[in-house]
Amino acid sequence: MMSRTANQPEAVSRAAPLDHGRWVPAFFVAPVALYLLVFQGYPLIQEFLLSVTSTSLLDPTKHAFVGFENYRELLLDSEFHQVLRVTAIYTVVCVLASIGLGLLAALLLDGAFPGRGLARALVTIPWAAPPVAAALIFVWMFNAQYGLFSHLAQFLGLSSGGTNWLDEPSYALPAILITTIWQIFPFSSVVILAALQGVPSELREAAVIDGADRLNVFRAVVWPTIRPSVALLALLITVWSLRRFDVIWLMTQGGPLGETNTLVIDLYRRAFVYLDLGRAAAVGIVGLVIAILVTFAYFWLSLRAEKASGKR
Secondary structure (H helix, E strand, C coil): CHHHHHHHHHHHHHHCCCCCHHHHHHHHHHHHHHHHHHHHHHHHHHHHHHHCEEEECCCCCCEEECCCHHHHHHHHCHHHHHHHHHHHHHHHHHHHHHHHHHHHHHHHHHCCCCCHHHHHHHHCHHHHCCHHHHHHHHHHHCCCCCCHHHHHHHHCCCCCCCCCHHHCHHHHHHHHHHHHHHHHHHHHHHHHHHHHCCCCHHHHHHHHHCCCCHHHHHHHHHHHHHHHHHHHHHHHHHHHHHHCCHHHHHHCCCCCCCCCCCHHHHHHHHHHCCCEHHHHHHHHHHHHHHHHHHHHHHHHHHHHHHHHHCCC
């Protein structure tokens, strides 16, 4: 009898069903992982293998292994240094300006005023506009003869008129930035506005009762709440800016004198203008490494901020 009683828990444990709950996340992640492996991982491997060869677009089947010679030539190429400089300037300005304008618009739209719903809808129009259409419209607006910006610069005394922004080395990149920021800042405003909806009104009211002005309420209550959303938004805009092609190519094709020649424009030019697939693939790998470094920096800063706030 004692033996049967002692063995009863063991029998119950053997009859207990297996816990399949821990496999549920893997079940849902598996299709995404498979998709990334097939449609992202394999092409990236192929691109890297292409980057260590000398391959012409005229005959892609014939290629000679050159090792890291393409990367070495890129590092020693002064024109590629300018490409990296233009890409950095373009990316940083896009991130700072779009988030700054988006934050300002979100704060204005977060308040109560007549027609707020209509205003929120109108703000999203630039983001909804097709990039090709937006680029062509701004090409017309930057025209020297009948463009809006040319007449505006002449009215403000910044120019004597007759200046085609897209043909001037000193004006081309600002023109591209104006076009890009106009199109992407509404997305920033929508994301930040959604984050503002999550700020507890009780905390704002308590800060106001304690005598805090609007600036201090924003610094002490609003900003800590929306900061994770703004950080993720900055990461997304950074990656999008590194890979943006359509607007720049349609407006300037990387000119004049390479003043708007970013990484993706340089990659396209090397592949389909200079017909050098190996060097173009090397440029693509460099851009990928930069994007990965930016992503790791974002997660490192996020983890550091969470540790500082005591969440980890």
